[in-house]
Amino acid sequence: MDVIDWLRAALGEDADDVLSFEPDHLDAARGDHSGWVSDGLPLAVVNARTVDHVQATMRAASEFRVPVVPRGAGTGLAGGANATAGSLVLSVARMNRILEISAEDQLAVVEPGVVNGDLNAALEPFGLFFAPDPASKAISTVGGNIATNAGGLLCAKYGVTRDAVLGLDVVLADGRLLRTGHRTVKGVTGYDLTSLLVGSEGTLGVIVGATVRVLPQPQGEPMTLGALFPDVRAASDAAARVTAAHLRPAVMELLDGPALDRISAHLGERTIRDALGATGGAAYLLVQFDGPGAAADAALASTLIAETGGTVRVAADAEEGERLLAIRRAFHPALAASGTVLIEDVAVPRSRMPEMFAAIERIGERYGIAIPTVAHAGDGNLHPNFVTQGDEIGQEVWDAAGDLFRTAVALGGTLTGEHGVGVLKRRWLAEELGPDSYELQVKLKSVFDPLGILNPGKVFG
Amino acid sequence: MDVIDWLRAALGEDADDVLSFEPDHLDAARGDHSGWVSDGLPLAVVNARTVDHVQATMRAASEFRVPVVPRGAGTGLAGGANATAGSLVLSVARMNRILEISAEDQLAVVEPGVVNGDLNAALEPFGLFFAPDPASKAISTVGGNIATNAGGLLCAKYGVTRDAVLGLDVVLADGRLLRTGHRTVKGVTGYDLTSLLVGSEGTLGVIVGATVRVLPQPQGEPMTLGALFPDVRAASDAAARVTAAHLRPAVMELLDGPALDRISAHLGERTIRDALGATGGAAYLLVQFDGPGAAADAALASTLIAETGGTVRVAADAEEGERLLAIRRAFHPALAASGTVLIEDVAVPRSRMPEMFAAIERIGERYGIAIPTVAHAGDGNLHPNFVTQGDEIGQEVWDAAGDLFRTAVALGGTLTGEHGVGVLKRRWLAEELGPDSYELQVKLKSVFDPLGILNPGKVFG
Incomplete structure (x- = not known):
């Protein structure tokens, strides 16, 4: 019996609906919106519809020590949700129900596959909104926003995704269901596992539900x-x-x-x-x-x-x-029309933005690469976009990106403001964090994931 | 050589200034503002003035397996900073410098012993403020606010302490200095250790510095x-x-x-x-x-x-x-003038406040205890105050409090909205968290503190 047989048995009559082995599906799961495509194919895509499906998948993966790659809409920009060879891709895109909107408590309870824009459309009649607004909001899921601690245009005033998450339902590596946080604005019982899970890019658990804070729409016309x-x-x-x-x-x-x-x-x-x-x-x-x-x-x-x-x-x-x-x-x-684009995502203290823009210009000249840049100027988050010709992102682009990251860190900033580390930035992670923090984080992962089956190879090297 | 000899040697010429064995000091460290006083005396109070002093203390404690109780102004309400028998009390109250105020980046860099009100006084000329405003703000420290994720009156609009912390400097159990977070508003490299440390009540590390977000003062008159x-x-x-x-x-x-x-x-x-x-x-x-x-x-x-x-x-x-x-x-x-007071701190979803008030009335009648209550009604955080006569808080008060906590949790709330668990609420913690979360949190602590020397007995049983 292999992991697929085991999982098929656990899923019972749902198995055919949930499991996909279609070559197209397996292939599509290797990519995201960064343009990067992983080597090798997954064993299957599990299109979970229920928490039970997710739990069965994690139990199967634990039993057979098979890597699991949690995935939402696949709109990430860092290779964090890309399938790897021999993995089970655990898609929660079909778990897309809005379970509750409480106008009184100004919160919503959602499944992870709800598209950000759909949640906002549902909140609109209540005069409420979900503040996280990544540029991908029309197509990205709330679960993915949470897994990457997504940012967006409104963050300087309305906060990042972490600020909007009150509690999570998470399936652990061994299949247990963990609930974190509260339906309350405040709560300080024990460690803030909710915040630890926000931005953890599928390496600590699989988000299967979220209680999110929503805000009254601002009064008047903008x-x-x-x-x-x-x-x-x-x-x-x-x-x-x-x-x-x-x-x-x-x-x-x-x-x-x-x-x-x-x-x-x-x-x-x-x-x-x-x-x-x-x-x-x-x-x-x-x-x-x-x-x-x-x-x-x-x-x-x-x-x-x-x-x-x-x-x-x-x-x-x-x-x-x-x-x-x-x-x-x-x-x-405009950029996509002009070449192959690598979207980067550094953040610096607001006062250092002029230096960062100057550095981007220098780096562009040094490597002979055009780097048109947009910045969320309210919070110092810059998106330098490396535009080259040809289908692939070449080594000189990665060298230039490495320069960019080091400059941002040297200015008191970070190599990723809102996109995450995934695969594409993991080689620079230790450099930013330093060895003590890196080692501590690897140990924290192993508390959640002792077998190393949750999105292995992502974030950490 | 015992731990004191070792520490004295490590502190060198600062030892006499830093180490206190005065009976009054040792005794005072047994209490906080909850009214609860621990049994037994600490070995010494370490009045650290520098990060080096804190590192030396943690190294000594690691070497001799001696418990360390981090402490700020001692204004806590849950027994979280109270000395225990045979411990080193590590006070950071004297580390009270404001190292930087950046109006451009809207942040401040402070030592942990800065009093909240003093930071706000220093920010005032810049037209900025530090939003966390616990009732104790005139006497409580920013480090203590962070260690307990303190709340206050302004939270529904301006957030809790966690929302105001960008980065931390933390001395780990073995004496290493860890830096978390960024000077930027956004940053998603690796796990959110900053948020994990906020509210950890001295059980994961000793906060020796903080980069905090500050906000423009609201325009016009309130x-x-x-x-x-x-x-x-x-x-x-x-x-x-x-x-x-x-x-x-x-x-x-x-x-x-x-x-x-x-x-x-x-x-x-x-x-x-x-x-x-x-x-x-x-x-x-x-x-x-x-x-x-x-x-x-x-x-x-x-x-x-x-x-x-x-x-x-x-x-x-x-x-x-x-x-x-x-x-x-x-x-x-008014309450203090009328008897011995236990200040409680439950939170419920805002919509459940009427039920919580009704339950408080029922519990008061059942146990024959007066429970005057104030609520932060914007965020559902209630402070029922158990008022009794006599010097001690009796068992019937704790029984009544237990009823209160269970009711809050049953209504979708929590047994502590902003004061923390400390010693006084640890017996109910597992009940709220459930066994899986509790066990996970104990394991996370052991990653940071494998020898179990950081504030042992606090938060966890």
Whole structure:
């Protein structure tokens, strides 16, 4: 009897529905949205529909010492959910029910496969929202957001995914079901296992349920500003002045010159002119305020931006605001249209952003690679995108990325702000953490996963 | 050579300054603000001034297998920092420097012994504040706030201590110095050790430094409301309606009838009448809004409260607001004046507060104990205070508290919202967590503390 026979028996009459051996499915599970595809095929994809299915899978894997790769929508950017040779891919994408929305307690209870955007659509009639907003929110799952502690555009004001998770249901490596956290805002009984599991990238357990905090939608209409600058340093200064004035924009996004050029080429200069009343410029800053102070905040920000050399347009209505947002949204499509893209994800203290932008320019020149960059300027999280020609990401890109990571860490930052380590960044992890922290984390993993079957090879080397 | 000789040698010329064997000091370290005093005396109190002192202490303790009890200001309410027989009390109260305030990055770097209020005083000129605001903030340390994941009045809007901690410097059981987290808002490299350490009550390591997030002070003047209600259910309903209207008060505090009676007796009925323009009532709700929407929010809340049967006073100015706040602030002094007090700390989902108040009344009647209660009504965290006569907290109080805890857990809540487990709640911990979580947490502790020398007997049985 092998692991598949054992699992088939455990799944009983659900086995045929749950287990897939289709070559296409096995093959698709080797990739994610990073562009990286793993070597070798998994044994099967387990399309779990229930917690029982997940528990049966983990018991089978424990029995036969078979690696399990937990997976949601497969929209990750670090190779964290990619199948490896001989593994069981445990997909929770079909566990996609919203089990409860409590308007009174401002929380939702969901299965892990619920798509972030679907949860938000369901919350909308209650005037509530789930704050984590990764760019992938239309297609990524809440479980995946939690497994990677996903960020997004709203984090500086509304927090990262960790801040939105009250409790988790997790199937452990041996198949036991663990419940962590509370339905309450506060709770300090024992260690914060919930936070430990958030961002653990499938290496500590399989998330099968989550109780998440939801927030009232901000009152009133948001106010949106867009501004062009002669260079990225001026745009960066303007963002710093907005922060220094103690304004708290919901969104503050910065595009550098190479990014703006590509967007301009992609959308057409006319679109930029229609949105901003101007073209040219070598950096773009998008700022959006919400809540009752939005209009006053936008007026002050507009002044600060103009003083810093920006040509600013304050959107008069939602339609104009949408045009300003569209420039930012065109970043990824514009890049994808211009070559093969490696999306990077460093974060630095906000005050070090100008140095980081300068370093990106230097690295681009040194390696001869275009690195258009967008930054969540409110929280110092930059996405330098390495654009090359050809189908594969070459060694020179990884060398350049290594330089980038070391620079971010040297500036007091990190090699990943919101995407996670997965496979693609594991070679630099120990360097950032240092040997003591790395060793401690490996030991913590072994408490949860003594057999080393949970997403082995991910995060840690 | 014993542990003291070894430590004296390691401390060198600092030894006399750092080590205390004064009977008064040893005795004082047996208590905290819970009223509970441990049996037996510690070997010494180590008054560390530097990270080196802390490292030397942990190395000595490892060498001789001597328990170490980390301690800040000793203002805890769960017996978590109380000395035990034969231990080294490792006080970091003298490590009280603010090392950096970065207005640009909206963070502060502090030693653990900095008093919360002192940090806030230092931030004030920058227009910034450290959001965690336990009632003890004038005397409790930032390190202690972190070790217990302290809460306070502002949490529903501004988060708990965990949300304010970006990174930690921690001395491990064997004396190594571990750095966790980042100076950035975002960062997802490896497990969230920072969050694991927050609230770990000295059982995983000794916090010797913290990088904390600070926030811009809200704009404009706060608006304060006070209201009397015929009963606690009506007050609870009013709080629920404020939440349901998607208002986000900075402060929303609820006092029940027994609490209000004692405060009235303590302050005098005249003071209540001066503040509220009315007396009588069997519950008090205090609501404060801040930020640009404060006035509009207060107007709406006032209407909702009146509709729910409350007699409401909206403070016209800061002085009137102060009088409304003073009623709430008199809770603890009024109780202390009326007997021996055990301060409890359950949390329930907000929607279950009326049931929790009803249960508190039932438990009070069943055990013949007065249980005046104040609740942070914005987040469902209740502090039932068991008031008895005599110097000691009797067994019937603990039996009643046990009932209280079980009720809170049964309602989807927890036996401690913000005070921690320490010694006083450890007997109920396994019941709330369940055997799997409890066992896992004990194993996690042993990764950090294989010799079991870090605050043994605290949190876990």
